[in-house]
Amino acid sequence: MTLTVTDLAIARGGVPVLEGLGFALEPGQALVVRGPNGIGKTTLLRAIAGLQPPLSGRIEGAEDRIAYAGHSDGIKPTLSVTENLTFWAAVFGARGIEGALDAYDLHELADRHAGNLSAGQKRRLGLARLLVTGRPVWVLDEPTVSLDKEAVGKFADAVRAHLGQGGSALIATHIDLGLDATTLEVGPFRALPKPVDDFDGDFL
């Protein structure tokens, strides 16, 4: 099933940030969202993940199909790595966490409390979480932050495998992941807040 976005306009903190956005994300396809800091990439991904309503426009094909990984990793600090993955697998009704542990080389960290992991280790766990959701559409906001070169490679491999199984991915990133992906440049769609008009005509 295709995720289709039509004539979308979104705001953050009440201020419009993007408008006129449209794209289709097909099964097996990756779409990389690019644009300068503050342009609205996170806001776009949040809207598509259902975390905030758009100002206008349509998002179709998203219901119960999206696994979202934002800036926080969604991990439970007092649970171990294994317990975190088991928890998320149970939430999504999926079974088996071995593949997720393998994909991000987490076996030697399996019994560690997630709260005591390094930033990059936490990020690996946060990304491994995607693999136990069973959800076909990955919506990922700067997924490689804190990852070393090897872990970035593992992430790119996981995305390729996901696409190969008919999944799709919408990824906001500033780095080249070496994926066979289409790019969505959001800069030109930026909508600026209206300037405040406090000019007093009586002054003349």
Ligand SMILES: Nc1ncnc2c1ncn2[C@@H]1O[C@H](COP(=O)(O)OP(=O)(O)OP(=O)(O)O)[C@@H](O)[C@H]1O
């Ligand atoms: N909680 C908030 N309340 C009000 N405005 C916000 C909030 N979070 C972000 N913004 C503003 O909304 C705009 C869009 O932010 P957003 O995080 O979507 O940008 P981005 O393209 O993802 O940026 P970056 O590349 O730096 O991650 C920015 O101008 C930002 O300052």
